[in-house]
Amino acid sequence: MTVTTFSQNFKINSKELVETIHSTADQFGAKGVWGPEPTQTGVCRLALSDIDKQVKDWFIEETTKLGCTIKIDECGNIFATYPGKNNNAAATGMGSHLDTQPTGGRYDGIYGVLSGLQVLRTLKANNFVPNFPITLVDWCNEEGARFPMSLMASSVWAGVKTKEEIYALKDIYDNKTTVYEELKRIKYLGDVECSYKANPLHAHFEIHIEQGPVLEKYGKKIGVLTGAQAYNWLNINIKGMSQHTGTTPMEFRRDALLATANIIVGINEVAKKFKGLASIAKLSLLPDVVNVIPGDVDFVLDIRHETDEGLVNIRKGCLEVIETACLNKAGNGVKLEYTIEDPYPYPATHFNKKLVEIIDEAAINIVGEDLKHKMVSGAGHDSCATNLVIPTAMIFVPSKDGVSHNPCEHTEPEELEAGFRVLLEAILSYDHYRLSE
Amino acid sequence: MTVTTFSQNFKINSKELVETIHSTADQFGAKGVWGPEPTQTGVCRLALSDIDKQVKDWFIEETTKLGCTIKIDECGNIFATYPGKNNNAAATGMGSHLDTQPTGGRYDGIYGVLSGLQVLRTLKANNFVPNFPITLVDWCNEEGARFPMSLMASSVWAGVKTKEEIYALKDIYDNKTTVYEELKRIKYLGDVECSYKANPLHAHFEIHIEQGPVLEKYGKKIGVLTGAQAYNWLNINIKGMSQHTGTTPMEFRRDALLATANIIVGINEVAKKFKGLASIAKLSLLPDVVNVIPGDVDFVLDIRHETDEGLVNIRKGCLEVIETACLNKAGNGVKLEYTIEDPYPYPATHFNKKLVEIIDEAAINIVGEDLKHKMVSGAGHDSCATNLVIPTAMIFVPSKDGVSHNPCEHTEPEELEAGFRVLLEAILSYDHYRLSE
Numbered sequence: 001m002t003v004t005t006f007s008q009n010f011k012i013n014s015k016e017l018v019e020t021i022h023s024t025a026d027q028f029g030a031k032g033v034w035g036p037e038p039t040q041t042g043v044c045r046l047a048l049s050d051i052d053k054q055v056k057d058w059f060i061e062e063t064t065k066l067g068c069t070i071k072i073d074e075c076g077n078i079f080a081t082y083p084g085k086n087n088n089a090a091a092t093g094m095g096s097h098l099d100t101q102p103t104g105g106r107y108d109g110i111y112g113v114l115s116g117l118q119v120l121r122t123l124k125a126n127n128f129v130p131n132f133p134i135t136l137v138d139w140c141n142e143e144g145a146r147f148p149m150s151l152m153a154s155s156v157w158a159g160v161k162t163k164e165e166i167y168a169l170k171d172i173y174d175n176k177t178t179v180y181e182e183l184k185r186i187k188y189l190g191d192v193e194c195s196y197k198a199n200p201l202h203a204h205f206e207i208h209i210e211q212g213p214v215l216e217k218y219g220k221k222i223g224v225l226t227g228a229q230a231y232n233w234l235n236i237n238i239k240g241m242s243q244h245t246g247t248t249p250m251e252f253r254r255d256a257l258l259a260t261a262n263i264i265v266g267i268n269e270v271a272k273k274f275k276g277l278a279s280i281a282k283l284s285l286l287p288d289v290v291n292v293i294p295g296d297v298d299f300v301l302d303i304r305h306e307t308d309e310g311l312v313n314i315r316k317g318c319l320e321v322i323e324t325a326c327l328n329k330a331g332n333g334v335k336l337e338y339t340i341e342d343p344y345p346y347p348a349t350h351f352n353k354k355l356v357e358i359i360d361e362a363a364i365n366i367v368g369e370d371l372k373h374k375m376v377s378g379a380g381h382d383s384c385a386t387n388l389v390i391p392t393a394m395i396f397v398p399s400k401d402g403v404s405h406n407p408c409e410h411t412e413p414e415e416l417e418a419g420f421r422v423l424l425e426a427i428l429s430y431d432h433y434r435l436s437e
Numbered sequence: 438m439t440v441t442t443f444s445q446n447f448k449i450n451s452k453e454l455v456e457t458i459h460s461t462a463d464q465f466g467a468k469g470v471w472g473p474e475p476t477q478t479g480v481c482r483l484a485l486s487d488i489d490k491q492v493k494d495w496f497i498e499e500t501t502k503l504g505c506t507i508k509i510d511e512c513g514n515i516f517a518t519y520p521g522k523n524n525n526a527a528a529t530g531m532g533s534h535l536d537t538q539p540t541g542g543r544y545d546g547i548y549g550v551l552s553g554l555q556v557l558r559t560l561k562a563n564n565f566v567p568n569f570p571i572t573l574v575d576w577c578n579e580e581g582a583r584f585p586m587s588l589m590a591s592s593v594w595a596g597v598k599t600k601e602e603i604y605a606l607k608d609i610y611d612n613k614t615t616v617y618e619e620l621k622r623i624k625y626l627g628d629v630e631c632s633y634k635a636n637p638l639h640a641h642f643e644i645h646i647e648q649g650p651v652l653e654k655y656g657k658k659i660g661v662l663t664g665a666q667a668y669n670w671l672n673i674n675i676k677g678m679s680q681h682t683g684t685t686p687m688e689f690r691r692d693a694l695l696a697t698a699n700i701i702v703g704i705n706e707v708a709k710k711f712k713g714l715a716s717i718a719k720l721s722l723l724p725d726v727v728n729v730i731p732g733d734v735d736f737v738l739d740i741r742h743e744t745d746e747g748l749v750n751i752r753k754g755c756l757e758v759i760e761t762a763c764l765n766k767a768g769n770g771v772k773l774e775y776t777i778e779d780p781y782p783y784p785a786t787h788f789n790k791k792l793v794e795i796i797d798e799a800a801i802n803i804v805g806e807d808l809k810h811k812m813v814s815g816a817g818h819d820s821c822a823t824n825l826v827i828p829t830a831m832i833f834v835p836s837k838d839g840v841s842h843n844p845c846e847h848t849e850p851e852e853l854e855a856g857f858r859v860l861l862e863a864i865l866s867y868d869h870y871r872l873s874e
């Protein structure tokens with residue numbers, strides 16, 4: 001049986017994508033050598049830095065060459081629009097981000113924008129005019145590494161943050177510098193209103209590295225995302241009693257770290273029981289001295305689940321674990337006091353069913369049924385913001401060892417190319433689907 | 438039945454001891470207010486500081502007034518000798534230290550020296566000439582808080598450290614300053630050889646606050662010490678894998694903190710099983726970020742036992758716990774690597790049986806059988822050094838809530854007075870016993 005795909009008659013140069021990933025990494029922020037090959041470094045490209053300006057300039061130059069029109073909005077988002085037959089309709093969107101973590105790799109975000117660029121290059125090389133315009137977006141400051149708000153400018157576009165809020169954000173390395181000043185300084189304070197109403201997209205497709213080990217462990221090549229997890233971060237403090245480790249018998253102790261250890265063990269069981277995630281990864285002790293029993297432990301409990309109901313169950317299970325650990329185990333009959341800061345959770349994201357179906361079909365056509373995997377995103381992405389206001393869906397490619405936010409973040413060239421092929425197919429398929437809407 | 442004690446006919450002014458504790462605290466380093474009363478502060482009197490010099494000068498002045506002769510040795514120890522009938526024999530020693538932790542209280546060490554001073558004042562006030570001379574020692578830098586070696590100058594005196602080693606120690610707050618320079622600067626670089634051979638004592642008695650909760654919990658007033666615990670500090674590193682908490686399913690994690698949590702729980706059980714102590718109180722995570730699974734955990738395992746054999750058992754049990762935790766639980770089938778720095782342990786201290794018997798009898802005579810308690814010291818003391826070379830034993834008084842190395846370290850005045858009474862009785866008893874040797 002021959003499968004008919006929208007991209008089957010296209011000349012495709014997917015190697016050009018991999019070359020572009022490496023050449024832009026080399027030019028714009030290469031840092032963190034992890035192997036002997038010249039491509040074996042990470043990238044440090046903090047949002048609104050000089051290097052971010054340089055890659056933004058390059059992005060505009062490349063997309064302009066392809067015949068795109070450029071809009072820069074008042075939050076530094078860049079919209080490069082490839083014309084279609086019907087330019088009065090809102091464009092089909094693709095996008096991700098070109099900024100990185102300080103210890104970033106070559107793929108996180110970058111791969112999504114450059115795959116979108118490769119889609120546009122492919123249309124151009126094939127002299128293909130889509131039914132509707134196609135807009136490639138470089139969303140500004142997805143990482144929140146320098147200016148501490150992740151999904152920064154996509155959140156303003158989606159109406160859940162205001163431009164005033166983000167303008168006032170301060171550089172964590174230099175608290176005299178704000179987003180507003182830096183946007184102005186690097187000349188990316190555009191005049192287009194940052195809003196899905198004033199500057200709409202018809203849909204948003206995003207391809208991204210997984211940043212987790214699931215595809216690799218299951219031997220899959222394409223993740224078809226149905227959504228992103230609900231999550232919450234709870235700040236917890238346990239109070240014990242600081243006493244000399246040498247002079248305080250075990251039966252007279254109130255050890256806040258022992259309570260915390262029981263909690264760490266317990267929340268891991270809760271997460272498994274409810275098929276979600278629970279992690280304690282940031283923790284501090286007072287006084288943190290070899291021979292003084294910890295009198296005070298602070299930690300953050302990170303809980304996640306595919307569903308909002310699942311998150312409620314995990315939260316409940318973890319709170320029971322905390323209560324039990326403080327009640328019974330570590331205080332030798334004296335209950336340890338604890339406090340919990342328990343903010344409102346981030347709800348689960350559910351991507352648009354039609355877009356998920358289009359991506360799923362594209363994945364089957366490109367890599368086959370056996371190599372694609374339906375999953376949810378563990379991390380947040382610009383698509384979580386766009387999904388609030390327009391049809392959105394995402395594609396994942398494998399991350400070697402699940403490593404990300406690390407220079408040695410890696411995805412094999414053939415996996416990068418297969419992902420791009422799925423994105424191209426999905427974009428063409430959606431462009432065709434829009435005719436019937 | 439009337440009990441005959443050696444001190445029964447003495448005029449005793451034990452309130453003077455408590456007054457001296459407070460007046461010297463007020464004059465020499467009061468710091469850290471913890472209550473509304475003027476006596477409710479701690480003391481910060483770092484070894485070889487200006488304040489330490491001032492209290493040393495005061496100590497010499499007070500003991501000289503009582504008719505003592507003074508020797509200052511080349512490590513800053515001060516020996517104040519009250520004459521006896523037979524001044525050719527080595528003196529009976531009593532001593533402790535006048536230096537404190539930066540967040541010290543009014544009693545740790547200080548109580549021992551000032552109780553010794555009160556013994557000498559009592560002999561003087563009663564015109565009592567002992568059979569043998571009695572030397573009160575202010576041991577230099579017991580705490581090791583500023584110059585990082587605890588039991589510093591008593592260890593040189595006992596021959597287990599050299600004066601060259603301690604002269605070279607650097608101020609942890611200012612690495613340009615050494616012990617040698619500070620001894621010289623404050624004029625306590627004496628000319629007497631720092632050695633139990635050149636400047637002998639016949640025995641060493643030390644009274645100290647417990648710094649733990651045992652006497653208080655058991656409702657006892659006097660601890661009769663039979664020795665001090667064996668102990669060891671093991672530096673342990675556990676390697677997991679840093680991965681995103683949101684993207685890494687529980688079953689694919691290698692969580693170094695989960696392994697550590699299982700270890701903390703396990704070593705607590707081991708300690709209880711072998712009736713010793715095991716504590717983890719200093720711990721650091723890498724990267725210590727909310728949403729990154731800890732890839733690396735460093736911690737110190739502090740183990741202690743009354744006997745060397747007990748310490749061997751605890752060490753063995755803890756090593757099994759570590760192996761099991763890294764093998765089975767946290768790596769989802771992948772063994773976590775770990776390293777252990779396992780120095781040679783400090784062996785158990787066993788005090789001189791005769792001195793322990795003398796203190797025990799003195800305690801029975803002063804507070805009664807029911808209020809004295811045989812125990813071992815959890816912390817190190819100058820007596821652990823002197824015990825290596827001369828008959829040594831110690832007396833403890835209760836510490837409120839077991840708190841020490843803290844400004845609010847507290848012992849009730851009547852407990853301080855009772856302790857002094859036991860020391861006086863023991864010194865007189867030993868002076869009498871020496872006639873029969």
